[in-house]
Amino acid sequence: MHLHTLTIQALGPFPGRHTIDFARLGSSGLFLLEGPTGAGKSTIIDAVVFALYGKVASREATEERLRSAHARPGDETVVDLVLEVGSGVYRVRRTPAYQRPKQRGTGTTLQQSTVKLWRLTDPDRPDDGELVSTRLDEVGLELQRVVGLDRTQFVQTVVLPQGEFAGFLRANPEDRRGLLQKVFGTEVYDRLQQRLERLRAEAGRALEDASERVARAVDHFVGAAGVPADDADALRGLATRLDAAA
CATH class of the missing domain: 3.40.50.300 (P-loop containing nucleotide triphosphate hydrolases)
Structure with a gap:
């Protein structure tokens, strides 16, 4: 302003x-x-x-x-x-x-x-x-x-009359955080952080689902092909290492 x-x-x-x-x-x-x-x-x-x-x-x-x-x-x-x-x-x-x-x-x-x-x-x-x-x-x-900004926010951050800034400092962290976001226009970064956290959670769930599908596919192949126990364990271990590398 x-x-x-x-x-x-x-x-x-x-x-x-x-x-x-x-x-x-x-x-x-x-x-x-x-x-x-x-x-x-x-x-x-x-x-x-x-x-x-x-x-x-x-x-x-x-x-x-x-x-x-x-x-x-x-x-x-x-x-x-x-x-x-x-x-x-x-x-x-x-x-x-x-x-x-x-x-x-x-x-x-x-x-x-x-x-x-x-x-x-x-x-x-x-x-x-x-x-x-x-x-x-x-x-x-x-x-x-x-x-x-409303009047309280304006006087606490722009005008700062005697005693008002002290009240701002004593406010709970979440209230100060929201106010400073408005003053300095950092809401976009907060929204970006929240979006990235959601994408990370979604990617984690997708990876976990894919790992479970690979494990089921290996078990199905081992059973259908009659693979010996030692070779079956080796296949499962290879699938686990590939999953971890991904």
């Missing part, structure tokens, strides 16, 4: 609108997310995870923390992510649920969470895309399908 751009507004410590060009930052193959405590590093990670899964990275936190306390009342909290996976380029735009001022009267009302998912032909033209869905459940399933 490759991130192209991330646009956030009224999110965490960022009251305004900001766009991160990941494609440009990662052109050399590596970039560093660095800054002092409170600079907004976790907010950027939360924004990516929220865009993909509708939840923040940490299991102990809720999406309520996404709304910037410094945002103007009328500014919408938005996360807009353009990403590329094996099946194509996608743009997802999400807004979390938060309290906003009422349009009439005083007080606040709940602004419901929203989502839109587009499939793009060009990551540099995010406004020219095919709308896939605006339903939370459909978008969630589609993004999980194209990314290939």
Whole structure:
């Protein structure tokens, strides 16, 4: 998965609108997310995870923390992510649920969470895309399908927030094995190994059946031809050696 751009507004410590060009930052193959405590590093990670899964990275936190306390009342909290996976380029735009001022009267009302998912032909033209869905459940399933990981798997292997990787290391070996297969795409080798094991077992059974048929054929020949006992034993021994050599 490759991130192209991330646009956030009224999110965490960022009251305004900001766009991160990941494609440009990662052109050399590596970039560093660095800054002092409170600079907004976790907010950027939360924004990516929220865009993909509708939840923040940490299991102990809720999406309520996404709304910037410094945002103007009328500014919408938005996360807009353009990403590329094996099946194509996608743009997802999400807004979390938060309290906003009422349009009439005083007080606040709940602004419901929203989502839109587009499939793009060009990551540099995010406004020219095919709308896939605006339903939370459909978008969630589609993004999980194209990314290939659910939220728990994503944060344990791609994001690695504090404490999550330790949980991954403490998981039972079979769970870790299955997850790493998904991340690194090694399922094909596992399937190949299983196939080779089945072929070896089938070949072993076929060889055993053939050996039994040869032994029966030798016994039938010895009996029908009236071969003396010593010669019969020699024939059986020759058949056994030929079988072993095969």
